[in-house]
Amino acid sequence: MTDVVVPPIAGSPAGARRRRSWYRRNRIALAPWLFLAPALIMFAIYVVAPIFQSIWISFYEWDGLGEAEWVGLRNYEDLLYDDRFYTSLKNNVIWLVLYMAAVPAGLAVALFLNQTVAGIRVYKSLFFFPFVISQVVVGLIFAWFYNPNFGIVGQVWEFFGARPPSILGDERYVTYGIIFAGLWPQIAYCMILYLTGLNNVSPDQVEAGRLDGARGWRMLWHVILPQLRPATFIAVVVTVIGALRSFDLIAIMTQGGPYGSSNVLAYYMYEVALSEYGFRYGYGSAIATVLFTIMLVYISYFLWRMWRDEREGR
Amino acid sequence: MKHIVKTAVLGAATLAMMAGSALARDLVITFDDLNPAPKESFEWVIEQFKAEYPDINVTTNINDREAHKTAIRNFLSADAPDVTSWYAGNRMAPFVEAGLFDDVSDVWEENGFDETLASTMPSMTIDGKQWGVPYTYYQWGVYYRKDIFEELGLEEPQTWEELLEVSRTLSENDITPFTIGTQFLWTAAGVFDYLNLRQNGYDFHMDLTAGRVDWTDDRVRATFDRWNELMDAGGFIENHATMSWQDALAPFVQGEAGMYVMGNFAVAAMRDAGLTNDQIDFFQFPVIDPDIPNAEEAPTDTWHIPSNAQNKEDARLFLAFVARPDIQTEWNKRLGQLPVNSEAEVGDDKFLQQGFEVLNDAAGIAQFFDRDAPAEMAKAGMEGFQEFMINPDRLDRILERLDRIQERVYE
CATH class of the missing domain: 1.10.3720.10 (MetI-like)
Incomplete structure (x- = not known):
């Protein structure tokens, strides 16, 4: 990428220029997130999502083969006894x-x-x-x-x-x-x-x-x-x-x-x-x-x- | 990037090719026993099958027995073989209900299996259809040290009183009457099944495992009373909760215990441990109530076709093949078990001969506690049996707990 900055010309499309300059202005703030992104995505898919999935399944009765049946809090109730x-x-x-x-x-x-x-x-x-x-x-x-x-x-x-x-x-x-x-x-x-x-x-x-x-x-x-x-x-x-x-x-x-x-x-x-x-x-x-x-x-x-x-x- | 695309395309092409060749009569068979005798006899059957159908390209996978029980749930829906081994009775019900096993009633009809396999037809039938074919079963009963019995002048007990008497005599001579290893729980279920079958009969036992009778019922208590009598007469070896059934062979082989309530598969292990035919023998579990006809325990192993199988046509050929009398005769001779097909012949081993007689006269055949009862009930029940064997005074609490679980499981 070249860093030759074209001097702004009057009448050029303003939107495109502003977008590019927004990225330029925030590059330092954005860079860490870009580097973090792969790890964050992995973490979300393999750690965070399963946690919520598991909590979600706990409201069902399911044998892993047939249809899951919504039972609300009954599994927790069973735990009590x-x-x-x-x-x-x-x-x-x-x-x-x-x-x-x-x-x-x-x-x-x-x-x-x-x-x-x-x-x-x-x-x-x-x-x-x-x-x-x-x-x-x-x-x-x-x-x-x-x-x-x-x-x-x-x-x-x-x-x-x-x-x-x-x-x-x-x-x-x-x-x-x-x-x-x-x-x-x-x-x-x-x-x-x-x-x-x-x-x-x-x-x-x-x-x-x-x-x-x-x-x-x-x-x-x-x-x-x-x-x-x-x-x-x-x-x-x-x-x-x-x-x-x-x-x-x-x-x-x-x-x-x-x-x-x-x-x-x-x-x-x-x-x-x-x-x-x-x-x-x-x-x-x-x-x-x-x-x-x-x-x-x-x-x-x-x-x-x-x-x-x-x-x-x- | 270009490289990745290239690899992906290549992969897809390979996959397509593999799918294409599957049409060319590939048959994938999954078996579930790595123990020497079952593995070798299974391989022998595959050789026979290949010789008879040279056009079929047979691939076999042999799993460990325990691993198979977990793996089957995945491979039936994800990557199904064309034929897989499994068990009869309630054990196949979850897969049948989930639509993962193919209805094979047509195989039964075409080959006249409703005649020749009649003895196990009820345990292969759900909703009036058959979902697999049996290839072997084996008797349970009491295996004992013949040499020790002879030394002490004991004879095979026929009745409950005689069994208690034998147990007392053994105890007096510093020999524990029964060996058992309950670490994996199911061995205790063998004892319970027999006590209950003899005390209350086959129909009651089936009602109990089907959840139609309460565990706190007096008749169930009577079964546990018998169990208590047996323990008072010397009963079972100590520390059984930390031993597997193989570990429990050691006291039996060393002559520290005289009897073993077991399935016939234990005979091979006893022989491997150095016992000869003159040292071991078998007797039918003694009669408790003479009015109750003897029912027996005979777990049946079976073959099934997964609904997601690729090659169901050849899979049906295989099912018909393994149920044939000549194949069942030779297979079970090598396996040391009993053929299910009534036209097959039983090996001339004395244990097989005796088992064949016992099962022929049986008033009913139970599959085994953990195959007759649903999984959760089976687990809770077997834990209860183990707890009872260690703390007989907790019986009330155990039975009440089982009642609570029963209520939930069968609702």
Whole structure:
């Protein structure tokens, strides 16, 4: 495109010239939107639209094959009387609370590994290893651990002369057993976040703190942790999201059993909408909508904080 | 840009060519079992079919059994094969009602299947029409460790009292009477079906799975009472909720459990695990009420033509082919199951012979809990059975819950 500007000639078509000049005048404002457009369109089609579509389906009864039938709020009404739904909701809360243990545990491991010893990189990568392997593998390994007949838990119990519990077969222990398995990779994830954060801790402040006599816990609490705030924030967010969408482990280890007692909303939704005995898409969508609402609370908080931090940063 | 257009045109041309060649007698067949015996015997049948119809270009897809159950919903409407395997009874009803299976009554009529396949005709019929053809079924019953029974001087129990007695004797000798793995739920339904069929009879069982009887009915409670008696007599292995049916074979093979309520497909797995014919045997589930004629469980596997199939003409040839007596005879010999066609011969395996007798004398044939009841009811019911096996004292709560679900499912 040439930038040779033709001097305006009297009597030339004014409209065309004004339009071109409008674009010229707003080019800087428009350019970012043009660059953003592909991503925005993709996001709208593959993320935003399905959300509304899913909410829309939750007002129907539909088996995925025949005609969908409008039932209004009945799917939500059914949820109110559904024991399985409450079990799943309760388990989701347990997941949220206990999964948080991954954050301090990750910090502890990161602090432990943040030293210069020969071969520290090897140790770091070994600690990071559980996050790299697939959740399916984690689930299988822990299912074997827990097996009362040949698993290590059974062996230990028998060594002490006790009868081993069936962790995955007992409604009292099953959710905790799965969460424990989930913590293993999640701690590794938090650890890596903190390790990168620790790289950015300014040595000057540590030095200054040391001169002022801060050591041990006081140093950690007043000097190190404030500088790790961004890392903590991200670690909490990914852990919350991880807890809410816990799915793979449950699918591998118990399929929500025994009799639905280890279900969480994400898996229950899948079970109702897509599994062998499911295909109630409306009901599944209603569960998805509830789960989405819960997540929305965290997402809004997350966005609000980002917005606030950015405004302060300026 | 020019390049993209070119590729698109090329793609369209290829597609058109593929569509063109589909007219040249291509037959796509989708089968749903990757286990060694079913897969090999299916491949044998395809070889026979090709030899008989050399003009037909047969393509086969073999899916994993569980994956097939989900995939079929997509491929029936999106990219249908010409023939697909599936199950009889209520399991095919959603596809029939959605118009995704072709009416194949003409195949039945032309080949006289209403005579030769009469035993399964009711479970292939919806709205007075047939929607597929059966190729195999198999009996359920109690498989037991013959060597252990002989060692303890036990005999095959014929009545409920005898079964309880056998169970007690086994328990006293530190052998758990029954092995079972309920992680995937359906195994528990096998036990429930038999208890209910023996306690209340075939018609009652069908009424229950069709939603015409309440779960809190006293007769259903009586069935659960029997179940309780069985558990009191030693019952089932511990930790069954974390085991699949294959996992549950281990205690049976190691001699820690004596009996297994199962379908005949388990025999192959038992033999693979090292048990010989002298160590395993079969008996019909014992009589509870002598006034009630024995009905049996015999899930039927079937072939169907999707409504969106490209080549329905040759698909019909295939359906007629797989229901033929000679094919069913040889196929089921290789499969280790029973042919449906009454003119076919049963393999000389002792389990098949016995199963054939049992099914011939049956007062009624149930498909299985999760094929007789609608999907949602089946799932809730089987979860209830599992919960009952772990917490028998919760029976009231379980039955009330099932009633609530029943009310919604069958409205």
